[in-house]
Amino acid sequence: MEKPVIILGAKGIAHPALEIFNSNQVIVYGFLDEDESIHGTEINTVSVLGNPEDDGFLKLIGKKTEAFVAVDDTKYRKFLVELLNERRKVQPINAIHQTAYISTDAIIGHGNFINAGVMIGAAAEIGQHCIFHSGAIIDHKAKIGDFAQIGAGSVINSEVIIEEGAFIGSGVTIVSGVTIGKNARVGAGSVVISSVGNNETVFGNPAAKIKS
Template identity: 55%
Template sequence: MENPVIIFGTGGLGRAALEIFESNGNVVYGFLDDDKKLHDTEIDNIPVLGKTTDQGFLKLIGQKCEAFVATDDSKEKQSIANTLIEKRKVMPTNAIHSSAHIAKSAVLGHGNFINANVTLGAGSDLANHCILHSGCTVDHDAKLGDFVQIGAGATVSANVELGENAFVGAGSVLVSGIKIGKNARIGAGSVVIADVAAGDTVFGNPAQKVDA
């Protein structure tokens, strides 16, 4: 990546993204955040420039800067991504840690966060705006829809399909070939051995449906 990056969001995900970009030798131009108290301050020596809607900085994106949206709130992320697409005709860039292992045949969309020691197997397919936390594994031919979140140390086995906005808690194991529906939630440490319907929450070993 030749252009510097503007990071939308100053929370934990924003700081993690900063470390990823800097570890890859990328320059981070600054943060944008809607909390006015943070404006004109610095986070890890990087300035908070203004609001996420500041046209003075938005106009740089796509010409002189790339953008990364660092929030785990899917609605907020979608809103910012739509602004970038509609007004700047660009998609957010990926933040990929240098220690991640990504198979040559893996397919990546845009705006994905891939942290340290993540493994993406052969033929795995990530859509857009996914969050893969440290040490998780997405095995061969698994498919993740938009806005999927995978917790630290979780294992998504081969040929698993995860629908849009599905959430997989830290340390969970999803056995091969199952399907997880849109907006489904997997509790931390669960072992999922059967399909999970859209919108359902499951937990345990083996995972069972619980009230959300």
């Protein structure tokens, strides 16, 4: 990758995203964040330049720089992705750590954050703008929908389907063939042995639905 990168967001996964780009010898031009109190500060010598909606910075994206959205909150991540799509006609790039293993026949979309030690198996299908924290394992033929988030050390076994916007906490095990519905949440350390419906929250071993 020849172009430098502007990272949208300067909190949460922004710092590890910077480390990923540094490890791949990709220059990070700067961060953009809506929090004005951190404008002008630095993260590991890289400046927080201004607001993501500032046209002065946005106009750099596409011709001179690439963009990566480093925001944990799904709703705001979607907003920033749409902003880039509509105003700059670009898709965010992937941030993939050097120590991640991705099978040669896995399918991966745009804008994903794939941290150290993540393993993505044969014929797995990864959507767009997902977050995979350190050491997550996505086994063969698993399918991960757009804007899903997988916690550190979680094991997503073969042929699991995780639908759009689902959140999987750290250290979760999901057994083969289970479906996790759209915008569902699975609490940290849970063992999921049966499918989870849309918008449901489950926790425990075996995971059970938590009533809201």
